[in-house]
Amino acid sequence: MTQPAETRRERAARRAGEFPPPPEPLPVPVIDSHTHLDLTVAEPSAPGRAAGDPVAALLAQAAAVGVDRLVQVGVDLDSSRWGADLAARVPAVVATVALHPNEAPRLADLDEALRAIESLAAVDAVRGVGETGLDHFRTGPDGRAAQQASFRAHIAIAKRYGKPLVIHDRDAHADVLRVLDAEGAPETVVMHCFSGDAEFAAECVRRGFVLSFAGTVTFGNAAGLRAAAAVTPVDQLLVETDAPYLTPVPHRGRPNASYLVPHTVRTLAEVTGTGLDELCAAISATGDRVFGPWAGR
Numbered sequence: 001m002t003q004p005a006e007t008r009r010e011r012a013a014r015r016a017g018e019f020p021p022p023p024e025p026l027p028v029p030v031i032d033s034h035t036h037l038d039l040t041v042a043e044p045s046a047p048g049r050a051a052g053d054p055v056a057a058l059l060a061q062a063a064a065v066g067v068d069r070l071v072q073v074g075v076d077l078d079s080s081r082w083g084a085d086l087a088a089r090v091p092a093v094v095a096t097v098a099l100h101p102n103e104a105p106r107l108a109d110l111d112e113a114l115r116a117i118e119s120l121a122a123v124d125a126v127r128g129v130g131e132t133g134l135d136h137f138r139t140g141p142d143g144r145a146a147q148q149a150s151f152r153a154h155i156a157i158a159k160r161y162g163k164p165l166v167i168h169d170r171d172a173h174a175d176v177l178r179v180l181d182a183e184g185a186p187e188t189v190v191m192h193c194f195s196g197d198a199e200f201a202a203e204c205v206r207r208g209f210v211l212s213f214a215g216t217v218t219f220g221n222a223a224g225l226r227a228a229a230a231v232t233p234v235d236q237l238l239v240e241t242d243a244p245y246l247t248p249v250p251h252r253g254r255p256n257a258s259y260l261v262p263h264t265v266r267t268l269a270e271v272t273g274t275g276l277d278e279l280c281a282a283i284s285a286t287g288d289r290v291f292g293p294w295a296g297r
Helices: 008-016 054-064 077-089 110-121 141-161 173-183 198-206 223-230 258-272 276-291
Strands: 030-035 067-073 093-097 126-135 165-170 189-191 210-213 237-239
Touching: 030 237, 030 258, 030 276, 054 067, 054 258, 067 077, 067 126, 067 258, 067 276, 077 093, 077 110, 077 126, 093 110, 110 126, 110 141, 126 141, 126 173, 126 276, 141 165, 141 173, 165 173, 198 210, 198 223, 210 223, 223 258, 237 258, 237 276, 258 276
Parallel strands: 030 067, 067 093, 093 126, 126 165, 165 189, 189 210, 210 237
Antiparallel strands: none
16 A cells, blocks of 8 residues: 555545546456555445445456456455455455554554464465565654564565565665565565666566556656666566555546556556557466466456
């Protein structure tokens, strides 16, 4: 859950706004590799709220434009449990579980919370550990020891259960790599809402990490992100919403949801010089490789 480019005014507009209209469907279905359905359904204008089933409405809306699989991401115990339960019931959804880096310093008993996350990580419908990592923007020096301890524990959990590690990295690129090097990275690492430049992207690519790009890559002031995407091989690239945040252009400032992924995919196709069909197929294959197998596929 990363909000590096959303201003206070945009957050207010998003909370008060309506969800945008659907984009043109993608030619090949893709995955939304990082979303927060629990937060999206809480939006005042969430589709399906009046009918009492906003999750089903959001999934149907996403599938209609070629986003047929979603990764529901946990940020605390409540959201991790909610996601694990949803993924066990809904074939189009898998879950990840974790304590967000900014959550760790707030907990009275971090060890107890980590034990609960580890028990959830053993569930089959839970396909990743995250979002975990480091955040030097919202957590100051006093909380960084707890953040790093939590990060190290999540790395160990991911390796113990053979599941991908989903990393939140905000203003902490060098320290994230330092901790991963010290602990030994899991076989699969996903850099959620990639926020670095081309040099950092190349370093992550060299290490075999998967880079997931959110709607921020469509923003007018995101030339550095587009340069990072341009140096990322298509088989190490994923796309995400981080919904309900980071709504892509042309709807920046309004609520986000998985059905808006096509805007970001089309930007990535332009930036990488890849045909839309080819890029969608690559994103789909990477999603299956990282988070699969998916029920019914």
